[in-house]
Amino acid sequence: MPTVYGFEHFAYLFVSLLILVPTFLWIQKHVHTDKEIRKTIFILGAILFVAIIWNRISVCALRDGFDQFIPSTFCGMSSLLLSISAMMFKKDHAVFHSVAYVGLLGGLLTNIYPDFIGQASSIFYPMTISGLVHHTLMVFLVIVMFSLGYVRPSIKKWIYLPLGLAVYMCIGIFLMTELGYSDAMYIYSSILSGTPLNWFWLGMIFLPYHAVFLLIWERVRFQVSLQRVIV
Numbered sequence: 131m132p133t134v135y136g137f138e139h140f141a142y143l144f145v146s147l148l149i150l151v152p153t154f155l156w157i158q159k160h161v162h163t164d165k166e167i168r169k170t171i172f173i174l175g176a177i178l179f180v181a182i183i184w185n186r187i188s189v190c191a192l193r194d195g196f197d198q199f200i201p202s203t204f205c206g207m208s209s210l211l212l213s214i215s216a217m218m219f220k221k222d223h224a225v226f227h228s229v230a231y232v233g234l235l236g237g238l239l240t241n242i243y244p245d246f247i248g249q250a251s252s253i254f255y256p257m258t259i260s261g262l263v264h265h266t267l268m269v270f271l272v273i274v275m276f277s278l279g280y281v282r283p284s285i286k287k288w289i290y291l292p293l294g295l296a297v298y299m300c301i302g303i304f305l306m307t308e309l310g311y312s313d314a315m316y317i318y319s320s321i322l323s324g325t326p327l328n329w330f331w332l333g334m335i336f337l338p339y340h341a342v343f344l345l346i347w348e349r350v351r352f353q354v355s356l357q358r359v360i361v
Contacts, residue, residue: 175216188256208233228294
């Protein structure tokens with residue numbers, strides 16, 4: 131049975147890094163023009179879209195039923211929205227300044243602590259492996275977006291995160307009141323059982339830390355730019 135921090139978990143992380151690190155380095159070396167960057171983001175968005183659809187089909191076929199095809203978690207919704215946005219929107223679109231950060235945080239936390247990894251006897255159980263893959267690809271896409279300048283973190287655009295989180299909540303309420311979901315976006319439950327980390331407290335923690343991240347990012351970018359000018 132796969133377990134968090136067990137052999138299967140570490141094997142998955144190792145294989146993921148073995149594939150994605152060389153891919154990232156290749157992108158950094160060969161992707162430079164606006165056209166190349168746009169094409170790269172589109173392709174990665176399309177791959178993520180396939181991954182989240184694979185996951186939703188697996189979850190619906192094996193557990194929930196297809197009347198609950200729309201993702202009801204922050205990570206699932208972020209993968210769906212980020213993949214579609216990557217294929218549709220141009221660089222630094224307002225949507226990215228919400229969805230990318232939610233996806234990055236959720237994807238990293240899930241890769242570190244995939245609490246669903248033990249739901250079957252094999253990590254290759256469709257719900258398990260597709261869940262791991264879409265979380266990993268979401269993180270990879272966001273990192274590539276940042277590294278290529280497709281999304282430029284800015285404290286001036288901090289407001290897009292709380293606005294985006296409000297949209298997530300509206301989606302969650304719609305899923306519960308109109309489509310019969312028992313819970314969505316952790317409105318009635320905690321992201322980790324036994325803790326108070328529901329939608330409200332997650333937001334209260336996430337928003338100020340996000341502002342600090344943006345301030346640090348801009349400070350570091352300013353210092354790097356200043357050193358280049360001096361040199």
